[in-house]
Amino acid sequence: MSAAKRGAQPAPWPLSVGALDECLASLRAGADFKTTLEELLLGLDPALAEHLMLLLREGRGAWLPFLRSSGGHALVLGNAFSATAHVLAGAGFRPTLCDPSPERMEFEAARCLALTGVKLDIVECQGTVQLPFETNHFELVVFEGVPHGWRTDWDATLAELVRVCGGELLVVADNRLGYKHSLGARGKYGVPSPLRFCLNVLGGVRGEHTLWGYKKALQGADSASPRAFALYPHSLDFSHIVGLDGIGPKLHIGPMERRNKLKLVGQATGLFPVLTPSFAIIKTEPGLARVPLRIERILRELSEQLDEPLPVADECVATRGNTALVQTAVPGANPEEPEGRWTLHIPLSPQQERQISRHHEVIERLWSPQAELPVPEPLFHGVLAGLSLSCERRLAGFGAPELSGDKACLDRTLDDIAGHFAGLAVGATEVLDEAGFAKHFDERFDLVRRHCGHASTARAILRLRDQTREQVLGLEVPLVLFHADLRSKHIQVDGRGRVLGYLDWGSSLDASLPYTDLLLFLIHEYKQSRDLAMPVAWRSLVEKGPLRPTEKEKLQGYAAALGLDEGYCRALEGCFPIFVAAMAESNWDYSRPRWVHRTFGL
Known part of the structure; x- marks a missing residue:
């Protein structure tokens, strides 16, 4: 573009002239x-x-x-x-x-x-x-x-x-x-x-x-x-x-x-x-003016298909993941009655369509009235009123972040997580030989290094990969259904901290390595409740200094239930940023610049 032509046009705010x-x-x-x-x-x-x-x-x-x-x-x-x-x-x-x-x-x-x-x-x-x-x-x-x-x-x-x-x-x-x-x-x-x-x-x-x-x-x-x-x-x-x-x-x-x-x-x-x-x-x-709102048409169609009372949109959240999340309720009904109380996920990007489809697929597989692992009851996945969406039963209680800082509630939540997620073994094991390490570690390290955007971070990732390899090579571990994003905001609890359901399975993997889900929950809880930077929260857990006895007990109990070697657990704690960043890079619509450096200080 010529300077004369550019001078007649406004800068592409918030960027400056020529930045694009x-x-x-x-x-x-x-x-x-x-x-x-x-x-x-x-x-x-x-x-x-x-x-x-x-x-x-x-x-x-x-x-x-x-x-x-x-x-x-x-x-x-x-x-x-x-x-x-x-x-x-x-x-x-x-x-x-x-x-x-x-x-x-x-x-x-x-x-x-x-x-x-x-x-x-x-x-x-x-x-x-x-x-x-x-x-x-x-x-x-x-x-x-x-x-x-x-x-x-x-x-x-x-x-x-x-x-x-x-x-x-x-x-x-x-x-x-x-x-x-x-x-x-x-x-x-x-x-x-x-x-x-x-x-x-x-x-x-x-x-x-x-x-x-x-x-x-x-x-x-x-x-x-x-x-x-x-x-x-x-x-x-x-x-x-x-x-x-x-x-x-x-x-x-x-x-x-x-x-x-x-x-x-x-x-x-x-x-x-x-x-x-x-x-x-x-x-x-x-x-x-007399045409129903799109959400009204969606809810009426769901009401007819599910044979449940017609609800209204009770809450609407614009999620960080670019989804419109609509919670419904039936006007005048007892909130303890589950019929008509739904959660709708309406994706606003193609990437979210894929994640919502994966989420619905997983909870369809996991849910039953007698299931030990609580997840929302899946109700619908498809297109209504021209919008792709999924619908599930709205859980009672509230998000676990609402009880952040309450140690007694945290202990009950962690107790449930450790027990529930120890039961997610898929019945297969993996020997972490050269092929096993390449599959479960090298692919993650390479993905994160490609997108890290910082030369010193790339070198730190290579050093961490070599260190992790020395710690785990030759070990045999059970494979589990890996949630991959088990932060407190994806856990619904009651007023005492007991888990009512695990949400947002869109990033999950069917057969992956154990232990990281519990680490992610604990580290995020440390970060939120103590207002810490992520590198401080992560290193605090790795060093084990601030862990309370009940938290150590639950981590050790989970590891014992799955037969995890202590060296394996230490290795996963050390390379925790790589697992988190690899999950993010695999599911984002584009990579966030220097994210692993800014988030973990690598």
């Missing part, structure tokens, strides 16, 4: 998208790469089930790094992407083609008042905020989007009264100063409104009142979709949140819609 040149040149030459994206991320400053990865998350489209439309022409206006266009393409829409940055659009068009096989229409608009589309042209319009480089203000842009929308208009917008905002890194949020908050009350920085202001701007003379949802904690990095009109999914408040009295008071007094940081607001044209 090599990436786009590679894609035009036919390079693999995944490899090209990984090279781009490796070349960026770590903080900038983190910000870009937040924008790239398909989970930002987790509002999809709450639309009425299920196909047709869709316009997406906003920063094209957002995954929204290809999420819609995968859900049956024909998207047109509109952004003042041609570089961002070319990038997303390549991504959409690689992931869905759909060729996006792209329209470069520099923020002129008149969009180049006929009135009512689109069945769906998604406005994700005024993109950098857009020259028309928010209200004028909104009016033009209303003109071209013939069905639903979804606006993702920040609340000018929001009490926090994303800092551009996962899980990191800032709180406005008192002065900044007062200025926001008087007027938003980029045209932001309050909830009432957005609804007023979208309310047409002949249309129903817009539906409003909170994207909480913030639109760039949200985990919950919460209905703000007295219906729709509610905000989950578990035991940990109940300790936050201020949060409880705000929720009880109705301040959540006033101060929540971000919204998704949906305006529906009269001709579409």
Whole structure:
């Protein structure tokens, strides 16, 4: 691209001018998208790469089930790094992407083609008042905020989007009264100063409104009142979709949140819609207003197929793994009654479709009313209302992180895990000779080393491989069903810490090495409950200094039940980062730059 032409175009924010040149040149030459994206991320400053990865998350489209439309022409206006266009393409829409940055659009068009096989229409608009589309042209319009480089203000842009929308208009917008905002890194949020908050009350920085202001701007003379949802904690990095009109999914408040009295008071007094940081607001044209929401059609079909009462969406989570997870409940029913209480997994990326399929396959194999290992009861896997999904029985209790720090509960949880997972031996053993080591260790070490992105880390991985080889060569070990991601958030417990079910089997392996599942649970529990960095938590466990007697007892009991050599256990503790990173690299849609170095300090 010539300097003169580039000078007339906005930078592909959050990247600078020219930052995408090599990436786009590679894609035009036919390079693999995944490899090209990984090279781009490796070349960026770590903080900038983190910000870009937040924008790239398909989970930002987790509002999809709450639309009425299920196909047709869709316009997406906003920063094209957002995954929204290809999420819609995968859900049956024909998207047109509109952004003042041609570089961002070319990038997303390549991504959409690689992931869905759909060729996006792209329209470069520099923020002129008149969009180049006929009135009512689109069945769906998604406005994700005024993109950098857009020259028309928010209200004028909104009016033009209303003109071209013939069905639903979804606006993702920040609340000018929001009490926090994303800092551009996962899980990191800032709180406005008192002065900044007062200025926001008087007027938003980029045209932001309050909830009432957005609804007023979208309310047409002949249309129903817009539906409003909170994207909480913030639109760039949200985990919950919460209905703000007295219906729709509610905000989950578990035991940990109940300790936050201020949060409880705000929720009880109705301040959540006033101060929540971000919204998704949906305006529906009269001709579409009587069409049920996609989630309503899905639930009705499931109710008929399963012959159970018709539930509603009780909670909706946008998972880190880019899935819309919907928990259901039957209005007015006893929550102890299982019928109509389901968990739906709706994948928003092709990679998640594969993982959800694997998860359903495993729990179908494991579940029975008499099974010693508790997993959710599988109910459905297939396509409903044009969306691929799986459905299982919603478990009682709550996620194990809600009891983090409670030692008595942790002991009961660990006791159950040790007993349950000792029973996952598949009946075969593996001699860790040269062939066995290559199969179970070399493949993992090589995968992690290829993606580590750091020369000193690559050398450390080779040294660790040689050390591990010396420790385990010649040993014989039983093979087990390996969960591979047994963190506390994937364990459902009761109020005493007893396990009610193990969740998320999408990364599992049928015949793999034992012991790592327990290590992962314990190390993550140390990390969460003590607010430790992962390298500190890992090395603490390896050195055995902080382990309590009951924790040592459970690890030793598990090892004894499977006949594991003590040297083998020490070797697995030492190479634990490799097993975790290999699982991640095998299941991510793209490698996170220098992840094993940043996470474990290797």
